[in-house]
Ligand SMILES: Cc1cc2nc3c(=O)[nH]c(=O)nc-3n(C[C@H](O)[C@H](O)[C@H](O)COP(=O)(O)OP(=O)(O)OC[C@H]3O[C@@H](n4cnc5c(N)ncnc54)[C@H](O)[C@@H]3O)c2cc1C
């Protein structure tokens with residue numbers, strides 16, 4: 013699947029240089045009181061949206077940076093942040 | 099090929115204002131569920147809502163492999179029941195499903211793989227499923243074209259041999275089930291998109307579709323790779339699913355050379371020879387979710403390289419077609435079959451990944467019982483969605499998220 017990804021450090025590179033790290037679910041749920049449901053939500057649950065999704069990626073075969081980006085899962089193309097998000 | 103409108107004649111009933119149950123998605127699982135609802139549960143006011151045409155999804159794209167040598171005690175009986183149902187369904191539907199029980203040979207490429215297969219074989223036998231461990235020489239007797247050289251990337255150490263499995267014609271299953279369901283009063287609405295599920299006080303009351311709103315107390319979402327996105331979009335419920343594309347292809351027809359379905363986890367490839375003589379082969383999944391169903395040149399190259407190492411006589415053979423479909427992967431490689439939780443009247447049957455063809459008859463039969471009676475059949479109980487938050491993942495795969503192609 014052809015995919016070009018913009019690494020914040022290295023610029024535009026072939027998608028196969030990167031590792032997909034899942035949907036961006038915000039900060040790690042911390043503290044002694046997190047419930048099984050919160051844990052499930054963070055570890056396993058996905059929106060599986062067909063559309064623009066904010067995701068984690070790692071430039072595994074490059075600089076090694078972890079970063080977030082927006083990608084349209086319907087077209088498999090990286091897109092800029094929707095209005096109101098960054 | 100997949101873009102064409104294919105409305106089958108006789109499948110355009112009028113949309114009623116209400117049904118006893120509405121099934122979203124016209125794939126194998128809902129067609130089977132509908133058939134069993136009508137035949138075994140006497141539910142005759144049932145509608146299937148299909149956005150494109152029946153068989154548009156994985157139902158018409160899979161590589162048709164069936165087998166029952168899964169890994170765990172919860173999964174094996176379900177797949178065994180499904181495998182045993184093919185001859186029965188052929189008779190009941192009066193439709194030639196072309197079940198070809200040629201057996202499956204799972205190649206093993208290391209001592210560790212042989213050890214792991216021992217556990218699989220023992221578990222399968224314990225559950226009454228025929229399965230054998232073969233050494234390299236015995237494997238070659240089964241697959242004479244196989245390359246036993248030690249000079250290849252992953253030399254063959256042996257195989258797991260499962261005689262009762264094989265292949266079934268997937269289109270015939272779609273057509274046979276659809277015809278059977280329609281003859282038993284099920285309304286199949288093609289070119290009709292489900293847009294939303296309506297609820298009141300935590301109970302399902304209806305389904306909004308592109309052809310109007312239908313009142314119903316029961317909705318079953320079983321829309322293959324689209325299920326998780328639909329359930330989140332319609333009800334805000336997130337599932338532990340990643341939707342990946344999986345690719346497959348067929349070669350030109352050849353003289354008989356493969357007597358079994360052959361698969362290899364290490365090479366990421368499986369192959370079988372269809373009754374027409376083509377080698378149907380596949381397995382590659384792109385490692386990030388997307389809904390494009392696009393194929394890639396890189397994968398065709400990979401497939402050719404892997405096949406030529408394992409079966410050198412295939413060098414020079416041409417690929418005729420390649421295609422892709424969606425696989426909804428769960429972290430434990432086992433499906434989610436659940437209902438009435440957290441919404442009363444909402445049922446789901448999804449997360450089948452690339453195992454949703456071989457299982458469809460048994461899953462449909464049990465889902466029909468569940469939907470008709472509100473009682474979850476014992477066989478389905480381990481497949482609840484809550485297993486993930488309760489840390490009760492199934493052992494269908496030894497390592498999470500690392501998907502293997504041992505179809
Ligand atoms: C290349 C490939 C090879 C495979 N090989 C095998 C194999 O060898 N053995 C095996 O067991 N399994 C295999 N599978 C997996 C199997 O095909 C799927 O698990 C199974 O088909 C999914 O279930 P289904 O048939 O019920 O759904 P699908 O056939 O995927 O049906 C989903 C349907 O829902 C419809 N839909 C989507 N959104 C809406 C909406 N909003 N409203 C109404 N309808 C909607 C779609 O149009 C589609 O027709 C393979 C899959 C692929 C892609």
Ligand SMILES: [Zn+2]
Nearest residue numbers: 019022071075
């Ligand atoms: Zn980089």
